[in-house]
Amino acid sequence: MPISTTNPATGETLETFEAMDAEEVDRRLERARTAFEEYRTTGFAERAELMRRAADELEKDQDEIARTVTTEMGKPVAAARAEVAKCVKAMRWYAERAEGLLADEHPSQGDVEDSGATTAYVRYRPLGPVLAVMPWNFPLWQVIRFAAPALMAGNTGLLKHASNVPRTALYLEELFRRAGYPEGCFQTLLIGSGEVEGVLRDRRVAAATLTGSEPAGRSVASIAGDEIKKTVLELGGSDPYLVLPSADVAKAAEVAVAARTQNNGQSCIAAKRFIVHREVYEEFARLFTDGMRALKIGDPMDESTRIGPLSSERGRADLEELVEDARKHGATVLCGGRRPASHPAGWFYEPTVLADITPAMRIHREETFGPVATLYRVADLDEAIEVANDTDFGLSSNVWTRDRAEQERCVRDLRAGGVYFNGMTASHPAMPFGGVKRSGYGRELSGHGIREFCNATTVWHGTPPDVPAAE
Structure with missing residues (x-):
C-alpha cells in the first residue's frame, strides 16, 4: 500500500510520500536508543512539564489538525475536533498523575521481615524504545493513548502509523519536537508494513504495542515472542449491545445509533451486535432503525454531517460483501444496505440495519467496520449472554437494564474487557482499556496502561540502605 494522503470523500490522492530507506530507519533507531539513555534519568516534574507543553500545542492546533484527520480518513470534522480534545485531556491527565501511578510500592512490614530484608519495595523503571504500530481510524487518539503514558514513564517512542494517514503521523513527531522533547524521544517511521519485522527484531527496540487487525496482531505477537519482547495488543471487536425488559428503550435506541455509527462505524469498540429481549424487540427495532435512517450522510467537512465516507475503497467493498452474504442467507434489510445515490464519488455507505441474523452468515462471526x-x-x-459470547472477540460490551441482579450476572458472565451499563463504551484515561480472546491482551490507559512498559523492579536490602555493610 502506498504511503499517501487520499481523500476518501472524493477518492483523490492529494500527496504521496517516499518511504524511509534502511539507513534513515537505522539513524532513527539509534536516536531513540541514545535519547532513552538520557531521558530515562529525568524526573517526573520535567516529563510532566514537557507533556503539558505538548498538550498546549495540540490544543492550539485543534482546528487545523482536525481538518487534516478528516481529509486523510473521512471522519466528520466535528468528531475529529473531539478526538483532539480527548488527546489533550489524556496528556494532561498523565502529566498530573504519572508520578503517583508509578510510585514505589511497599509490602507490609511483616512481609518485608519475613523475606529477611530490612527494607524492600518495588520500583517501576522504563524499558526503552517502544515501537507503536497504529491504525488510521483514530489517528491521533490511538497514538496519544500509547505515547502519553510511555513518555511519562521514561520510555521513548517509535511510531509506525497506517499508510493512509502520513500527514497526521508526521504532525505527531513535530508536535513533541515543538514541545521541547529531546531529539529522538518520539519519532515517526514512514515505512510500509513489510518493514515492521526488521524494526521489531532490532535489539534497540525494547517492546511493541499494536492497535489494528487480528492478522496484524498475530504477526507482531509472533515476531515479538520470537525475540522475547513485551507486547500489548488491541485488536478487533464485535461488541454486543444487550437491551433487556427493564431498560429505557427509547434512550437505549438513541444511544445505540451513536454507539454503532461513531467514527462512521469504523471503531473496534463500536457496538455491532444488538441483542434485544423479545418483550422490547419490536419497539427497539423500530426506534433504532428510524434513528439510523435519519442520519445525515455527506461531506465530512460539513459541521452537520453525521456519516462521512469509509476510509478506503477496499474497506467499503469488504463491508458490501458482508451485507450481500447476509442478504443471500436470509437477512432482512430494515434500512440501508447500499451505496447512497446522492454521493456517487467517494467511499460512502448508507447506515444499515440487518435483522434475522443466523450463524450461517459471515456477518455473525466477522467484524463489521462500517455503519452496519x-x-x-x-x-x-x-440466551442474550449466550449470543453475546458467541464470538471470537471480547473487547467490550454494553447492557441496558435497571435490574441489579441482571447487572451482576452480566459482569460475571460476559467475556469482554469491559461491561458498560445503560450507556455506550468509551475509553477514558482513568479506566483500563483492552480485551480478551482474539481482541488482544494487555491494557492501555489508567495505571495499568502506564505500567505495561515498565520493569517492575524488586529492591531488597539485607541491611538498612543508609548503613554501610560490614567488610
Whole structure:
C-alpha cells in the first residue's frame, strides 16, 4: 500500500510520500536508543512539564489538525475536533498523575521481615524504545493513548502509523519536537508494513504495542515472542449491545445509533451486535432503525454531517460483501444496505440495519467496520449472554437494564474487557482499556496502561540502605 494522503470523500490522492530507506530507519533507531539513555534519568516534574507543553500545542492546533484527520480518513470534522480534545485531556491527565501511578510500592512490614530484608519495595523503571504500530481510524487518539503514558514513564517512542494517514503521523513527531522533547524521544517511521519485522527484531527496540487487525496482531505477537519482547495488543471487536425488559428503550435506541455509527462505524469498540429481549424487540427495532435512517450522510467537512465516507475503497467493498452474504442467507434489510445515490464519488455507505441474523452468515462471526448493525431477538437473559459470547472477540460490551441482579450476572458472565451499563463504551484515561480472546491482551490507559512498559523492579536490602555493610 502506498504511503499517501487520499481523500476518501472524493477518492483523490492529494500527496504521496517516499518511504524511509534502511539507513534513515537505522539513524532513527539509534536516536531513540541514545535519547532513552538520557531521558530515562529525568524526573517526573520535567516529563510532566514537557507533556503539558505538548498538550498546549495540540490544543492550539485543534482546528487545523482536525481538518487534516478528516481529509486523510473521512471522519466528520466535528468528531475529529473531539478526538483532539480527548488527546489533550489524556496528556494532561498523565502529566498530573504519572508520578503517583508509578510510585514505589511497599509490602507490609511483616512481609518485608519475613523475606529477611530490612527494607524492600518495588520500583517501576522504563524499558526503552517502544515501537507503536497504529491504525488510521483514530489517528491521533490511538497514538496519544500509547505515547502519553510511555513518555511519562521514561520510555521513548517509535511510531509506525497506517499508510493512509502520513500527514497526521508526521504532525505527531513535530508536535513533541515543538514541545521541547529531546531529539529522538518520539519519532515517526514512514515505512510500509513489510518493514515492521526488521524494526521489531532490532535489539534497540525494547517492546511493541499494536492497535489494528487480528492478522496484524498475530504477526507482531509472533515476531515479538520470537525475540522475547513485551507486547500489548488491541485488536478487533464485535461488541454486543444487550437491551433487556427493564431498560429505557427509547434512550437505549438513541444511544445505540451513536454507539454503532461513531467514527462512521469504523471503531473496534463500536457496538455491532444488538441483542434485544423479545418483550422490547419490536419497539427497539423500530426506534433504532428510524434513528439510523435519519442520519445525515455527506461531506465530512460539513459541521452537520453525521456519516462521512469509509476510509478506503477496499474497506467499503469488504463491508458490501458482508451485507450481500447476509442478504443471500436470509437477512432482512430494515434500512440501508447500499451505496447512497446522492454521493456517487467517494467511499460512502448508507447506515444499515440487518435483522434475522443466523450463524450461517459471515456477518455473525466477522467484524463489521462500517455503519452496519445486526439485530438479534432473544427469549431471556440466558440466551442474550449466550449470543453475546458467541464470538471470537471480547473487547467490550454494553447492557441496558435497571435490574441489579441482571447487572451482576452480566459482569460475571460476559467475556469482554469491559461491561458498560445503560450507556455506550468509551475509553477514558482513568479506566483500563483492552480485551480478551482474539481482541488482544494487555491494557492501555489508567495505571495499568502506564505500567505495561515498565520493569517492575524488586529492591531488597539485607541491611538498612543508609548503613554501610560490614567488610
